[in-house]
Every structure is written in structure tokens, then in C-alpha cells.
Amino acid sequence: MPAAAPMHPFAPLLELADLQVDFPSDQGVLHAVDGLSLQLHAGEVLGIVGESGSGKSVAMMALMGLLSFPAQMRATRMQFAGQDLLHASAAQRRAITGKDMAMIFQDPMSSLNPSFTVAYQLSETLRLHLGMDARAARNHAATLLAQVGIADAASRLDAYPHQLSGGMCQRVMIAMAIACQPQLLIADEPTTALDVTVQAQILELLAQLQRTHGMAMVLISHDMGVVSQVAQRVAVMYAGQVVEVQEAGALFDAPRHPYTQALLQAMPQRSQGAKRLATIPGMVPGVADRPSGCLFAPRCAHAQTACNTPAPIHRDGGSQVRCHFPLHPLGAIA
């Protein structure tokens, strides 16, 4: 478990307030992200956990400006490194994307262009954002490959993605992402599509790069175990909303939101020899059956009548919980 997050006298690196992403469809509007508010400080590692459909990937894609038709996005605030992203022009945003703010994705083998070599794809970023010429870019690309732990980097430069293994492709993706020394690296399920042995290596690589470069990192996963190894703070998302944010240690020991507790109990590592693995009854709400009150209420073991109204958000410093009846009151020491 990494050390607790330090105190932050400075303004946050990233500020998201009330982010909303909707997908209109024939059956109605899908609220993929529903009022998400987050803060991230320089050098901090935030983990975002949630099931599929919780909106964790969509939120980060919205931040990067990668949402495509028919998504509709709005937010009260979206600031990165002092720059207002909401009112920035497309060109201004592109100047940051891939340079100060970078993202890697879940399936590394399909995320690399199959028709171009590794060298080409790496050099592209370097030449675009750092203005390097072809030769300098190629040399630097080799350095980057070595940094991400690819042995014999020079010979890999001219390889095509289909000639590399999944783990190596992900390393190449990471190399592309850190090429311009970003201040923020978003990793969206970076290990989900990889073998178990490779998963640990990639996570270790990410943690090590984060320490070396001092960049902030957002690690998205549906796997609590993965997040627990790297994150200092953890945000839990459900059906497009953030239901809890806490320091990692405190979250795992004493979760405040019933959903978090249920997720922790459902982890196989925590079954403690019980005959059956704990599950959460019910299903994530879709377009048609979205509750008007607390979204988790239909599945919550502690639900009461008051839970039919939207749950309030309790905040304290970097922590928050969205619940009528948190398991431990915020502000109290667990």
C-alpha cells in the first residue's frame, strides 16, 4: 500500500465539477456520467473503481476530449493546470492532449495502428509536441522504449504491432504516453486484457514511472485489487455517479458507502473461507429503470424510505461520500 497522500498547499492540478455526459438513444437518454466532481493534485495517484457502465472510462474520455457522436457533455468546471478546458478552442486542447495529459487504454494490441511501425508511432508524438526532427525523434524513441522496460529497444523500433506481445504493446503505449513528460497520466484498465503475470509487471512499471517523473496518475479499474497496489486515494463510481472518495487505506479498512462495502465483500480474496462468494443482488440501472432517488437504493442492504430522494454529498477535504446514511460519518476518524 503506497504512503498516504501528502498535504496540498497548492491549487489542484485537475478540477472537475459536476461533469455530465449523456448519450441520447431511441429508448431514452443514458446518463453515462451524472454529476461527477473530482480533484487531483500534482503527483497524486487516484484510483477509480466501478463496474462496467459506471461511467469511469467515459468521464476520463470526456476530460481528454475523446468523446464522439452522439455524446453530449457539459460541466460546471473543467480545469487542468490552470487552463480552462471548457472554453478552450479545439486547437488549444489538442496542444495539451498527448503532451501534458496522456491516456492509455485497455486493449493494447488493437490500440496501436497495425500499418505503422513502433518507431513511426512514437516519433509522431515527439515531432508534433516537442518539435523534434526525424533523427532526434527516433533516438529518443529508443530511449523511451528502454525506460518502459523493453529489452533490445533498438531492434524493436521497426517492428509492427502484430509482431509484439500484449505486454510489449502496452509498454509501447506507455512509452507514447510519457514521451512528452505529461503532468497527468490516465490509465484506463491497463492490465485487464493482459496475462496475470504481465499484469503485475505493468502495474509495477506504472508505479515506478509515476515516482520517477512525479506525474499525477488516474488508474481506472473494475478490480479493487489492482487499484489497491498503486493508488493513494480511491474514488468509487456507480451508475455514473461518484459514491465515495477516500484515502486508499481508509477505504479498504472502513468504507463509508454501502456499495463500496459490498464491492469489498465480493472480492474473492476476502471470502475468508465462506461457502459462497458474496454477490450484490440486482443489476446496474439502465436507461429505462433509473431510480429517481439514490441510485444504489434498490440494491442496498441498508436502504430506508429517505433513500427515495437524491442522496446528498458529504465532503471533507479530499474525501466525499454520496449517501443518506453513510456507514461512518465523514469527519469522524474510523
Place this chain on the structure above:
Amino acid sequence: MATSTPSSFAAFWTAFRRNRGALLGLWTVLAIVCIAAMAPWLAPYGPTLTDNQVFLTPPAWQSGGSAAHWLGTDAIGRDILSRLMHGARLSLTIGVAVVAISVVLGCALGLAAGYLRGVFDMVVMRCMDVILTLPSLLLAIVIVAILGPGLVNAMLAVAIVVLPHYVRITRAAVLAEAQRDFVTAARLSGAGHLRLMLVEILPNCAAPLIVQASLGLSTAILDAAALGFLGLGAQPPLPEWGTMLADAREFVLRAWWVVTFPGLAILVTVLAFNLLGDGLRDALDPKLKR
């Protein structure tokens, strides 16, 4: 999977209905079918009725035209509107006949080839390769050169030219399905080869066959018209739209209506069937994808 439930048809119809182009195609096709069916009663004149008094009359809205001949007359005084209506019957008959022949023959060959494999399969596929490699009109012309010009021979020629598509679809379906467990199970329970082919395998390639058939209708009409234009298809005085254009070249200067309307009829019909076929494909693909 072998039979389509009512709900899957409803789903298909909803998807199809949303495609405005496909709907337009459907209504146009239905309109053409109606005109063709009612032609003997709708058309003001017989298609072969000549009247030398009124040859090359312009359409009604031009000077020199009259309401007696809405779209004008041709070089020997035949009413173009009536000929177009009767031509619709011909074109639709051609389209349906060609598709029917090639579907039946193509499925038979494809099923047999995929099922029997071996030398028979190889020979059939090589023949289909030859047919596909040769430019379609060229092959059709050669076949008509052998059989002699005429409507029926033209239909046969076009049917042979489009045959490979159906053979391939059916054969691919057989190859894909023959491995599957339910086929093995059926065979173990004593089902004969023919029954297996018709009942178990054929319905699974229904979707691509339907799409190919509707697109094939438009190809058939186009190709038959081309043969008619070259003088190798329907022979005069049959009011086939392509044949009507065969002599039209010399009237480009004097009588634009003789040139324009038959071709327009071909374009509208073919376009309608293509819209329909495209719509069918878009609606059927995701629904019956295996």
C-alpha cells in the same frame, strides 16, 4: 435459430422502417408492380399499336404535343407511355425469372458443392471463378451469341452470369454449418442428406440470400436492358425498355423524349430495387448475424 420467431420479424420491420431510403424504395417498387399488373387496363393504347399519322409527337407539355400521347410517340407512332407501362411487366418478369433461376440453380450447386466436397466442389468452384472473371456483359453476349438473340435466351444468359454469387453464399453457409453440433446430432438421429441440407442448413443462409436476391433483381433488369439495347435481348416490337433505346441514338437530335423516358424508367426501377436491397441488408444484418 433455424426458424424466425414473430418477434424477430417485428424487430426487422422496425429497423427497416427507420430507413427512409428503404421505405422509398419499397413504395416505388410496389407502385411499379401495380402499374405492371394493371398495364393492360391502365395503358391508353396497346404497346404495339402503330399510327403513322402521329409519329414522333413530342410530350404533352411541349408545343406540338397533345394530351392524347402524354409522353409522346416514337418513330412509328407508338405511344411511349403505354409502351413504358407494358415494359414494366417485361422488366419485372425478367427480374423475377432471372433471380428465381439463379437462386434455385445456385443453391442447388452450392449445397451440393459444400456438402459433397472433393472433385465436384473443385470443379464447381473453378467454373464459378471463370464466370466471375469474365466481364459480365461479355459472357452474356457470348451466351446469347451461342443461343441466339431473344428475350428467353437473354434471361438465361443473365442468370448464368449472376449464378456464382448464390453458389458462393450457399456453399459458405454449408461449410460453416456442417461442422456444427446440431447437424451432427441430426445426422446421428438418421436424417437423410437432403433433409439435412434443406431443413437445417438452408435457412441459415436465408438472410444473405434475400439481400443478394433483391440486389440481383436490379442487376438482372440492368443487364437485360443492356442486352436489349445491343439488339441481343428482347426483340422488337417487344416494349422492353432497353430495346426501346436501341434505335434511339439517331433521335438524339430530333426527339429527346424517345431517348429520355425509357432510360428514366430503367433508372427509377433499378434505383428502387437497390434502395430496397440496401435497406434489407442493413435491417437483416445485425438481426440475423450468426
Place this chain on the structure above:
Amino acid sequence: MWRFVFTRLGLVVPTFFGMTLLAFFLIRLVPGDPIETLAGERGIDAVRHVQLLHAYGLDQPLLTQYGIYIAKVLRGDLGKSIITQAPVMQEFLALFPATVELALCAMLFALLLGIPAGVLAAVKRNSVYDHGLMGAALTGYSMPIFWWGLLLILLFSVQLGWTPVSGRIAVAYFIEPSTGFLLIDSALSDEKGAFLSALGHLVLPTIVLGTNPLAVVARMTRSAMLEVLGEDYVRTARAKGLPPWRVVAIHALRNAMVPVVTVIGLQVGVLFTGAILTETIFSWPGVGKWLIEAIARRDYPVLQGGMLLLGLIVMTVNVLVDLTYGLINPRIRS
């Protein structure tokens, strides 16, 4: 890679034999006496009949006849035209450049207009451009070529007087055929205005012949682009902050071109089909018009030889297209 080449070339052999078989039997399938068909005469007396039987080798066993035929084909001897008594191969070679020139121009027209149209329609999916362009493409695809040609002649040659009605060049010019391509020959010659005349004569036939391939290319490009634009590596390209034109024109198009190239190659057969009709309408002195006249005059050796040659050419082009596809696709190359 070489295995792929040899396998592909191996498929050529049966197709070659299939086509020669068809050509070989063509004469014998025509109703009536093959001798009369070959000699182009009717009511040959008995003595002459026997002479001709021997001269044409029809008294030999069928297999021997076929073997002799194949040997002749491989030597380039395809018989003589009944009407002109000139060797079929010689006539073909004299007329083929005209068809090639027309076909190449039509293909160029189709590509120059079709690919951008398809890309635009894909990038602006479901917009008015998309529906408009695809509607136009479908119309072009449904268009009867022979009518389209007549219509364009009516409009541009008769009504507006902008373009000539027929032929390759104004009758006034006589250009010495060196390459057979009138555009090149006229440009090289000293005759004033010859090049422009040749160009002017090419305009309408190119448009007419190129309309169908244009529609196919546009539709194919659009669907290939749509598929590629949804791929993960395009998302990665955007995440790198690349400008939109680069994402579309380099990352997306490069991969979308693969299926499009295959389709282009397969258009050759369609082009020859269209050429038959186009040449008839515009009195373009190419192979298509030659074949049509041969049918009318029952010149069967011409029909037989022309069919075989065109078929072999299409077959060769298909092989080249397949091999090129193997080259473009890095997976097969390595």
C-alpha cells in the same frame, strides 16, 4: 510471404484452362455446322467441306484439338477474323490501347472523386453531406450506362455544343500511333490543338464509363472509413493530440484503403463490361466496339479470341491485386 505468392499463382492455372475450354467450345456450341461457323459461309459443297474439315483440324480427336488450341493460344495465334482476314491478335493489339486509355481515365476519375467523397461522407456521418453523397452514389450505381451516355450527349454535345459526339479525336487530325494512347501521341506530335481535341473527346466517355466505379469506390470508401474510424488505434491517435486531418488522412485512411484497393482491382472486369457499351455509344474505336460488330457480323473467331483475351487480362489483374494486397498488409508481408 512466398508461400502466399505461389498459392495465389497456383489458382491461376485452373482458371486459365477453364477460360480456354470455354473459348474452345464456343465455336462448337453455336448452332449449326462448325465448319460453316468458322468459314463464315453457308451451303459449302461436300468436297470443300472435307478440305476445310482437315484445314481446321476438326477431323482430329477432341483432346488433340484442344491441345493444339492451347499451344496456339500460348503462341499468340488466335485465328483470323472472318471479315477482315487479319489475325485476331493483331486486331486486338491495335484496338486495345484505345480501350485501356478510356478505362484508365475512367478509373482515375472514379478514384479522384470517389475516395474524397467516401471520406467526407464517413467523417460527416448522417449529415446532409453523407446522405446526399450516398444518394448520388446509389443513383450512379443504378444508372444504365448506355442511357447515361445518350443523355450526356443530348445535353453537352447537342444542346450545349461543348463536347464532340463521337470518336477519339477530330477527323481533321491524323496522329501517327506510336504508343497507341492518343493523349500521349497527340501531345508528342506537332499538330496544333491535337492534344486538346483528344482530351475533349475523352471527357464524356470517361464520365460515362467512370460513373459506376465512382459509385462503388465512394460507397466502399465510406464503409471502410466508418469501420476504421471506430477502431481503437484511431482513438489512440486522437489521444495523442494529433490534428483531425492527420487522424483521418494518415491513420484512418491508410487502413481503410486496404479493402478499397481490392475493390478497385476487381473493377477492371466491370470497366470492360462498361467499355463495351460506352464504346458503342461514342463510336470509340476500342475492343468493345470491335466485339459488338463481330457479333452482328457473325465473326466468331474474333468473338472467341476477344473473349479469351479480355478474360485473361482480368484474371491477371485480379492476381496482381491479390499480390498487392499481400504487400500492403504487413501481416502477410512478414
